[in-house]
Amino acid sequence: MKSQWWSAVLKCPRCGGGLDVGQHLARCSACGPYPVLGDVPLLVADPSAYCARFHDAILAALAEQDLAEREVVAVVEAFAEGRSELAQSFGDDWTSHEASGGDAPVPVRGAAAKALGSLMAVALREGPASWITRRLKPVKLTLEVGCGAGERSEALAQKCERLLVGDLSLRAVFRARARAARHDAEVAGVVMDAEALPIRRGTLDLLVAEHVVDLLDEPFEFLQQARKALKRGGEVLITTPEPSLGFGEDDALVGLASQAKFKVHERRDGLPWLRVNSSRFVECYLVQALCLR
Ligand SMILES: C[S@@+](CC[C@H](N)C(=O)[O-])C[C@H]1O[C@@H](n2cnc3c(N)ncnc32)[C@H](O)[C@@H]1O
Ligand SMILES: [Zn+2]
Secondary structure: OOOOHHHHOEOOOOOOOOOEEOOOEEEEOOOEEEEEEOOEEEEOOOHHHHHHHOHHHHHHHHHHOOOOOHHHHHHHHHHHOOOOOOOOOOOOOOOHHHHHOOOOOOOOOOOOHHHHHHHHHHHHHHOHHHHHHHHOOOEEEEEEEOOOOOOOHHHHHOOEEEEEEEEOOHHHHHHHHHHHOOOOOEEEEEEEOHHHOOEOOOOEEEEEEEOOHHHOOOHHHHHHHHHHHEEEEEEEEEEEOOOOOOOOOOOHHHHHHHHOOOOEEEEEEEEEEEEEEEOOEEEEEEEEEEEEO
């Protein structure tokens, strides 16, 4: 198999060593193999546990992409064999319009219509999505971690030469990769855990983590690894509806970022993020956004 550009960017999530990436396996000479499914390496610390836990979800995601060929399924089965894990589905969290990029449902008209209309206009103009896209400048290599269904991946792919989309969910990685691939950047997908980033030191110009840091058990671990993965002069864009990270203080995230030796270049707060789940169910989060260097 021809060598892919992303082989030179990725590292073993366990020992940090280099990987030899082939069609079905990515190998670390010290730690052993990781599965590669549909050109997506599964670079998580315990790939056997991952394949056992998400066995059915993996096979479904492969089938959705028409990638459930015998050899590919055999890789999943080989890793999962002999492991008994509680079956889980991916933590996918997207509405159908977020996944497709189509229009959100229109909220039912009534007493709240005017207020909702103006809130939506502010969210479009001043929300976390526009904060991220406004900050983008042309760079070589961007990692989007926690890419979900790829709502932001398209904008990122228009501003970099190479884009890596990463998520714990294989289904999310497939979707984000397909959306980003409509644009000029070379795009690759990797299943990864934000707390054990499989990215070599000093390689990234930009790391984007939109609405994911609050979901992590160890956000400090993520921040430390993000800093190591950045090139000199690189930056991290983080948005989150819960900057307290469960510690009760809105300054918690900034505090951890400083401990991880980041400088807070920009901090914005109260950016409206609206999720129109249906014409009668609209969620509004007030998001904090940080640009770290
Ligand atoms: C709220 S969604 C945000 C998706 C996308 N960034 C957006 O804003 O539309 C959070 C995403 O983070 C992913 N995620 C959760 N924990 C993760 C982890 N430890 N490492 C990588 N991704 C994770 C989930 O699978 C999910 O796709
Ligand atoms: Zn290793």
